[in-house]
Amino acid sequence: MTATAIKVAAAGGAVRTRRGGRGRLSLRRQLVLQAIALGILATVVFPIIWVFSVSLDPLNRSRPEGLNLIPSNASLEAYGQVLRQPTNNPVSFAELAFNSVKIAVGTSLISVMIGVLAAYAFSRLRFSGRQVLMIVILGVLMLPAVATLTPLFVVLNKVQLTLPVLGLFNLRNSLLGVGLAIISGLLPFAIWNLKGYLDTIPKDLEEAAAVDGASTNQTFLRIILPLAVPALAVTGFLGFIGGWTEFYFSWMFLNKSSDQTLAMALYSMQGQFTNTPWSVFSAFAILFAVPPAIVYFFVQKYITSGLAVGAVKG
């Protein structure tokens, strides 16, 4: 993948130098194109600038007064409010974020760890029933997460125990249950995505290792796994984003306010009948979006380079 990218870039460079000054733009053309490009840029960044400026409104202003980059009486009060207690529930931003992190890290780690084993088998080993099992995975991948909502709710709800310390425990009404529901869609995605990457790793190294008498397990652990690190990272990251912003399962499954996640809080803040000031909502949205956006910005080129053709279900 990178090799071809370099080749293409090199070819492009060669063409450019060969053509020399012939491709120069006239100043007028340059200015017109710059105006168009800047106009597009304005539409792209406008919503983001707007959210930032609304988040600076003071708390006693329920809606923005106008389109000011820095509103009058600008303050960071809203951020303080979000960190202390963003919704009517007595939970802080950190507690909400911790619930989201638990779901996001748990689901993506388990899916990647189990997924890479299956992906290796599908990519490199021969066994009977291979095609049928791959079709099963593709069939599940085709379904949006909502399509498994009903049975997962009912099935997980059946698991109810009385635990010694915690009291009544219902698997559906717990972060663990939501995590399982997410893995049910994330695992097939991880298998398929990782298989796609393993298929692109040249077989030469493994063949050399086989000559030296390496077993399948050794080949997997010593050769495939280290080479697959970028794919593991990207698949894990996509899973993390999916878990961090997960809404459908958590909103329907979780009843306890201590189990609230960031996405649930965002939705309840925006309901028609709440009196959350827009500054608090905007500050919340920014704090919610910034961590994954920064990471995404840097891994983006790996994601769009064909490594992940499908996005996480949503």
Add this chain to the structure above:
Amino acid sequence: MAASVTAKPAVQARSRGGVRSGGGPRGSRTAYLYLVPAFVVMGIITLYPLVFQVWMSFTNFGIGNLRATAPDVVGLKNYIEILSSELAIPNFSFVRLILYNIWWAISNVAIHVVLGVAIALLLNTKGLWFKRAYRALYIIPVVIPPIIVATVWRNMYDPDGGAVNLILAGLGGFLGNPADVFRIDWLRQVADPISFIPLPLAYFAMLVTNTWLGWPLNAVVATGALQSIPGELYEAAEMDGAGPWQRFKNVTLVYLRPAMIPYAIYGFVVTFNLFYLAYFMSGGGPFGRTELLVTQAYRLVNDQQLFGVGAAFAVIMFFILLTITLITNRLVKATQTVEDL
């Protein structure tokens, strides 16, 4: 390189030795060991629930059947009620739902692809300043989680304090219109904006949002394809006397098509199932007219608690998506063979 040279004879040696010929019992057993964790997990939390769902779809499973009592088997009643739009819930019309959902996906993807290609061409202009900066900044919408895009745009469309009305009021004031004219309720207005097109204003508002969200990745894909076009082709075409339009049609488009068609199909499926905008922005309104299959499915279970009906709805969705997948696979294959010729 060195590794591949030394590995060549090894391949022959191994295949002659028949270590893995035809997947003997030993190879199979190792493979299954690698597959066991994934299929145990998927069996319990993916495949069993899906089978259970099919059974549920033939029952009147409701909130009262969650604990002890088993639901009654009602045969095809749920399916018939869904397909004939006779569900006892407000604003439900199956035909309208499907037609709107297909139109939603097609109209969005068409705009994404055209805009994406156009902007990629703009940024591919030789000698344009700040290309790299534009390319980096244009990708911003992609990195923001969709749930946040949807909720923020919903605020922007607010009739009172929303940015869209504020901008229009600013422009209108400039032209001497009173500010009160611009209190448009973008997401809830009942009357259709264009009398002869039966689509609510909320559709157009969400179309704008999804365009903002969707074109940048199309531009990335198109840029990749454009950069793979050898410059000599344009020179050759120019020498043959081809004008700008002919060069675009016979060189640029030929290279763009194999990259853009699979991506457009992928975009169609994603947009078809795009939950966040319809759920968080319009809430399916007005009168359920911007509801998609996914949001309707969610509402049946989450709001109405009609588990049996929800299960039947999911089974119907499975067949709709299967049809779409089979058709799109055909399309991809058809275009591939055209390219190969």
